[in-house]
Amino acid sequence: MTPIILVLGLFAILIMVGSFFLLRRSEEDPLAARIDEFAARDEAVSIEEIELSMPITDRLFVPLIRRVSDFVVRLTPQTTLERTARQLELAGNPRNMSAAEFWVIRGFVTVVFTGLTLLMMWRFGQPTNKMILFSLGAAALGFMLPIMLIRSMSDRRKQAIVKKLPDALDLMTICVDAGLTFNAAMQKVDEKWDDALAREFGRVIYEMQLGKSRRQALKDMVDRMEVPDVTSFIAAVLQADQLGVGIGKVLRIQS
Structure with a gap:
């Protein structure tokens, strides 16, 4: 039962971290907010200083998600993107995400959950059939978690x-x-x-x-x-x- 408990604990941690960093509401553009902040100061600042002052999630992960989302737009049916955009709108547009960016996050969370589950099950020497079963469950959870969080945000809003x-x-x-x-x-x-x-x-x-x-x-x-x-x-x-x-x-x- 030890590996199962560890996997469940890992999921709980990932859910909490994901809820805070990926889906926390942000009404304004982080870069614009930083520019306004530095504009209020007397001393001159460079664009590099403004970018470095931003959180690492905004400097690294957000641009990556946006690049991948450009590719996702070409593959995802328009009706699916419109339905997702509607769900994000009802949730208050968390982090000003586009529908394509949200699908990138869903895919990322699915891959992370599946990969970590396989790694944990393999590390503890679990049989192949159990590894497959748990990895499928982790993939389903990872795929559904972001939309569950969005619906929860919509209800709270x-x-x-x-x-x-x-x-x-x-x-x-x-x-x-x-x-x-x-x-x-x-x-x-x-x-x-x-x-x-x-x-x-x-x-x-x-x-x-x-x-x-x-x-x-x-x-x-x-x-x-x-x-x-x-x-x-x-x-x-x-x-x-x-x-x-x-x-x-x-x-x-x-x-």
């Missing part, structure tokens, strides 16, 4: 949005009653908090600045969330726009 929505509605109601527009009220939420709902409001404002209509931007936000409470709220706002009803009244009812 939805729960966080539902929890934060009442506070956001209260603030928006106060802002509108004070004379601000609905757009300005959304921007206030984005400025006050740093959470999934606030970032979505900020994205709506940004898309409107790029020329998208408010109606379409709000509909797109609803699609990115799939949260019934948000869907009902936005439907009420859009209906109020259509009927000429004051937004303040809608906000008071919703809050």
